[in-house]
Amino acid sequence: MTDTATTTTSLNKFEKFKAEKDGLAVKTEIEKFASLGWEAMDATDREHRLKWVGVFFRPVTPGKFMMRMRLPNGIITSQQLRVLAEVVQRYGDDGNADITTRQNLQLRGIRIEDLPDIFNRFHAVGLTSVQSGMDNVRNITGDPVAGLDADELFDTRELVQQIQDMLTNKGEGNAEFTNLPRKFNIAIAGGRDNSVHAEINDLAFVPAFREEMGRWEDGETGGNPVPTTQKIFGFNILVGGFFSAKRCEAAIPLNAWVTPTDVVAVCRAVLEVYRDHGLRGNRQKARLMWLIDEWGLEKFRAEVEKRLGKTLSPAAPKDEIDWEKRDHIGVYKQKQSGLNYVGIHIPVGRLYAEDMFAIARLAEVYGSGEIRITVEQNLIIPHVPDSRLATFLSEPLLEKFAIDPGLLTRSLVSCTGAQFCNFALIETKNRAQEMIKALEAELILTHPVRIHWTGCPNSCGQPQVADIGLMGTKARKNGKAVDGVDIYMGGKVGKDAQLGTCVTKGVPCEDLQPVLRNLLIEHFQAQPRPEALVSTAVS
Numbered sequence: 001m002t003d004t005a006t007t008t009t010s011l012n013k014f015e016k017f018k019a020e021k022d023g024l025a026v027k028t029e030i031e032k033f034a035s036l037g038w039e040a041m042d043a044t045d046r047e048h049r050l051k052w053v054g055v056f057f058r059p060v061t062p063g064k065f066m067m068r069m070r071l072p073n074g075i076i077t078s079q080q081l082r083v084l085a086e087v088v089q090r091y092g093d094d095g096n097a098d099i100t101t102r103q104n105l106q107l108r109g110i111r112i113e114d115l116p117d118i119f120n121r122f123h124a125v126g127l128t129s130v131q132s133g134m135d136n137v138r139n140i141t142g143d144p145v146a147g148l149d150a151d152e153l154f155d156t157r158e159l160v161q162q163i164q165d166m167l168t169n170k171g172e173g174n175a176e177f178t179n180l181p182r183k184f185n186i187a188i189a190g191g192r193d194n195s196v197h198a199e200i201n202d203l204a205f206v207p208a209f210r211e212e213m214g215r216w217e218d219g220e221t222g223g224n225p226v227p228t229t230q231k232i233f234g235f236n237i238l239v240g241g242f243f244s245a246k247r248c249e250a251a252i253p254l255n256a257w258v259t260p261t262d263v264v265a266v267c268r269a270v271l272e273v274y275r276d277h278g279l280r281g282n283r284q285k286a287r288l289m290w291l292i293d294e295w296g297l298e299k300f301r302a303e304v305e306k307r308l309g310k311t312l313s314p315a316a317p318k319d320e321i322d323w324e325k326r327d328h329i330g331v332y333k334q335k336q337s338g339l340n341y342v343g344i345h346i347p348v349g350r351l352y353a354e355d356m357f358a359i360a361r362l363a364e365v366y367g368s369g370e371i372r373i374t375v376e377q378n379l380i381i382p383h384v385p386d387s388r389l390a391t392f393l394s395e396p397l398l399e400k401f402a403i404d405p406g407l408l409t410r411s412l413v414s415c416t417g418a419q420f421c422n423f424a425l426i427e428t429k430n431r432a433q434e435m436i437k438a439l440e441a442e443l444i445l446t447h448p449v450r451i452h453w454t455g456c457p458n459s460c461g462q463p464q465v466a467d468i469g470l471m472g473t474k475a476r477k478n479g480k481a482v483d484g485v486d487i488y489m490g491g492k493v494g495k496d497a498q499l500g501t502c503v504t505k506g507v508p509c510e511d512l513q514p515v516l517r518n519l520l521i522e523h524f525q526a527q528p529r530p531e532a533l534v535s536t537a538v539s
Contacts, residue, residue, distance in 0.1 A: 012283050014135070017044050023052030023134060024178045030115050038063055038112040052136065052178060054129025055115065059422045064094055065110040066420065067118070068132040070168070073142035073160040074103025074373035078360035080125045081371060085356035087118055097356060098416060099349030099377040101462055102185070104132075104139040108420055128171035135180045137167050137271070141201075143190035144328055144374045148382050150335035153207040153320055154233065154260065156190040162264050163188075167271075177271055181278035182286035185242070186267060188235070193323040197375060197465055198238055199250040199497045202288045203270050205235035208316035210257055234259045236315045237266065239300075240289035245457035248464050249289050250499050254301055256312035269307035273300065325494030327376055327448070329410050330403050331389065334382065340389055341372075341382040344401040348414040348429040349377030358397050366392040377413055406440045411450040415461035417472075424455025426472035426483040426509065435513055442517060443526040450493075451516070453485075464499040465491040468519060475506040483509040489523070 011019065026033070026049045033041055033050075038057070047057045056066040069084075084107060088095030091109030098106045110118070122128060132139065140163050142156030143149070163186060167177050187196040187204045198204035209231040234257050241251030258266055270288075279285050279294070292300050305311055328343040344359075351359075363371050363381050366388050372380035379401075384392055393403070402409075415421070417428030432453045454461030455472040463469020468489055475484025484506050491500030507515055520526035 010281050012281065014048070014283060015280050017048060018135070018179050021049065022175060022178055023049045024131070024173045024175055026050055027053050027130070027173055030119060034113045034116050038065075041112075048134065051133030052131060052173075053119075054132040055110065055112075056133060058420060060418070061094070061108075061420060063111065064091070064108070065112065067107040067110045067129055068100075069105045069107070069127060069129050070132050070139055070164065070171070071104050071373065072140050072164040073146060073157050074139075074144055074375075075157065076105070076371050076373065077125075078363040078369040078371065080127050081356050081360045081363075083121050083125050083127065085353045085360065087114075087121065088356070089353035090114070095353060097351045099346055099351065099373055099379070100139070101375050101377065101413060101460065102139040103141050103144065103373040103375055105351075105373070106416075126171075128168065130168050130171055130173045131178060135182055136178060137180070137184045137186060140164055140167075141185075141187040141196045141375060143188075143195050144372045144380055145195075145332075145341060145382075146190050148334045148336075148341050149191060150333070152191045152335075154190040156188045159188055159260060159263050163267050166264055166268060177275065180271070180275050181280050182283065184271065184274065184288065188263070189321065191323070192320050193326050194321045194494050194497060195326065195328075195375070197462075197493055197497070198241075198321075199499075200241045200243065200462065200465060201238070201251060202240060202242060202274075203267065204238040204241065204251055205258070205263055206238065207233070207320040208236040208257060208318065209233055209320065210313065210316045232259070234313075234316070235263065236319050237312075239270070240287075240292050242287045242289055243459035243462065243464060244284070244287065245459075246284045247289075248459065248499060250497070252292075252297070253315055254297070254304075254312075255315045256301060256304075257315045258312065262308075265308055266304070266312075269304045272307050273303045277303070321495050321497075323494060327378070327410060328374055328380055329378060329405070331393070336383075338386050339382070340384045340386065341380050342384055342389075342392065342403060343374070343378060343380045344398065344403055345405045345410055346378050346401055347409070347433055348412060350429060355397075355401075359401075362392070362395060362397060376411070406436075407445040407448045408436045408440050408451060411448040411467075412436050412452075413450070413461055413466070414453040415455050417453075417455045421455060423458055424472060425474060426455055426485070428453040428455045428461065428472065431509060435516065438513055439516060439520065442529060443520055444529055445520070445524065445526050447524075449520060449524045449526075450491075452491075463488045463491070464501075465493050465497070466500065467491065467524065468516065469500055470512075471502075473506060475508045477508045477511075485509060485512060487515070487519075489519075 054068045094109035142160040146156045185201040187201040237254040237256045238251035368383040414428045414432045418424040450467045452463045452466035470485040487504040488500040
C-alpha cells in the first residue's frame with residue numbers, strides 16, 4: 001500500500017472501517033444478520049460492508065434492500081432468471097428487477113431475514129452477487145452478441161468469465177481485490193461498434209490488429225527471398241475512464257497492445273498497481289485516472305509492466321472500432337445457419353416477477369434458454385430457429401416488450417431515480433417514460449435519438465454519452481426549489497466516441513418537454529406532427 005493507505009491519521013472514514021474489518025468478512029455472518037434483523041445490525045455492517053456481498057441498504061426504503069448481481073458479459077440462463085423472479089415475487093409490489101447500464105440486474109425489495117435462503121438459491125444455479133458494490137470491480141461487460149455475430153472480431157465471453165473468476169475466486173470471494181481505493185470498471189469489446197462503451201471504463205480492451213514480420217518466401221521468379229507480414233489479433237488498452245460527481249473523463253490510450261492470452265494477467269497487474277498505489281486520502285480523487293494524473297502515463301505503464309513481468313507491446317496504429325453503435329433491438333441473423341437473435345426493448349430496464357417468468361419461458365420455448373443483457377438496459381433472446389421465428393414474434397409479451405419501439409423510446413436510458421435511490425435528486429424512470437411518450441406523439445423522427453436520464457451527478461444513467469443527457473438537480477421557479485435537470489449534449493458512442501458537455505443548467509422538469517421538443521427539431525431533424533400543430537393552434 002502507499003503511505004496514505006498505511007497511516008490511520010490520513011485515512012478517510014471508508015478506509016478506516018475497511019482497515020478495521022474486510023468487507024468480505026460479512027459473508028460468514030449472513031445467518032447472524034438474518035436472525036438479528038436490519039435494525040439491530042451494526043450500522044457499518046448494514047450500510048457499507050453488506051455491499052461486499054451485493055446487498056445495499058436504502059434509506060428511502062428502510063428494511064427493503066437492493067441486491068446487485070454479477071452477470072459477466074451480461075449472460076443469464078432462463079433457470080437463473082426464474083430464480084431471480086422467485087426472489088422478487090415474494091415481495092409483491094415492493095419487488096422488481098432493474099437492468100443496469102453494465103449488463104447487470106439489481107433486485108429490489110429484499111429483506112435481510114431472507115438472505116440465507118436467497119444465497120442458497122443463487123448457489124444452486126451458479127449465480128453470485130459477491131464483490132458487486134463499494135470498492136470492488138463492477139460487473140465486467142463484453143459484447144452482447146458475442147458468439148452470435150458473423151462480423152465479430154473476437155468472442156468476449158470466455159475472457160470476461162476468466163477475469164471474473166480471477167477477481168472473485170470463482171464467485172466465492174477474493175480478498176486480494178476487496179480493498180481497492182474506489183470502484184473499478186472493466187470492459188472488453190469484441191466487435192467493430194464499441195457496444196461496451198469502452199471509453200467510460202477504468203480499463204478497457206478494444207480490438208486491434210498488429211502487423212508482424214512473417215517468414216521469408218522465395219520470389220515469384222525464383223530470385224531473392226522476400227519478407228511477408230501477417231496480421232495478429234489483439235487489443236489496444238484504454239485506461240482511466242470514469243464518471244463521478246466531481247469529475248468525468250474518457251479513458252485514454254495506454255499505448256499498449258496485448259493478445260487475448262495476456263488480457264487476464266494485464267487486468268491483474270493494473271488492479272494490483274491501483275490497489276497498492278491508488279489515492280486513498282480524498283475519496284473524491286480515488287479513481288484510477290487521478291493516479292495516472294499524479295504519476296504520468298509512462299510511470300503508470302512501467303509499473304504495470306513490472307507487475308506483469310514483461311514489456312507491453314506498443315499499441316497498434318489503429319483500432320477496429322469503425323462502425324456506428326448498434327442497439328441490437330429487432331431480429332438479426334446469427335452466424336449459425338438457420339438461427340436468429342431477437343432484441344427486445346425493456347422500457348427503462350424495469351422488470352417485475354411476471355415479466356421475468358415470461359421472458360424465461362420465451363428463451364426456453366424458442367431458444368436455448370439463454371438471455372443476453374445490453375448496456376442500453378434491453379434484452380436479447382438468441383438461438384431462435386427460422387422455423388419458430390414467426391410464432392415467437394406473435395407472442396403477446398412482445399406487445400409490452402417491443403422489437404420495433406419508437407425512435408425515442410428505443411434509445412431511452414434511465415437510472416433508478418429517487419423512487420429507490422437516496423442519492424437521486426429527482427424521480428427519473430416514470431418521468432422519462434411519460435415525457436418520451438408525449439414527445440413521440442408530437443414529433444416525427446427519422447432516426448433514433450439517445451436520451452439518458454440520471455438522478456444525480458454520480459451519473460449512473462450516463463448522460464455524458466447521450467445525444468441528449470439529463471442530470472437531476474434542484475432548479476428555481478417562482479422563488480421555490482423544484483425538480484430540474486442540467487442538459488448535456490454532444491455525447492457519442494461507437495466510433496469516434498466522446499463525452500458530451502453541459503449546455504444548459506437548472507431547467508425545471510415541468511418546463512422540460514418543450515425544451516426537449518425544440519432541441520429535437522433544431523439538432524436531430526425532428527418534424528412536428530400535423531395533428532400536433534393543429535392541437536397547438538387550437539389551444
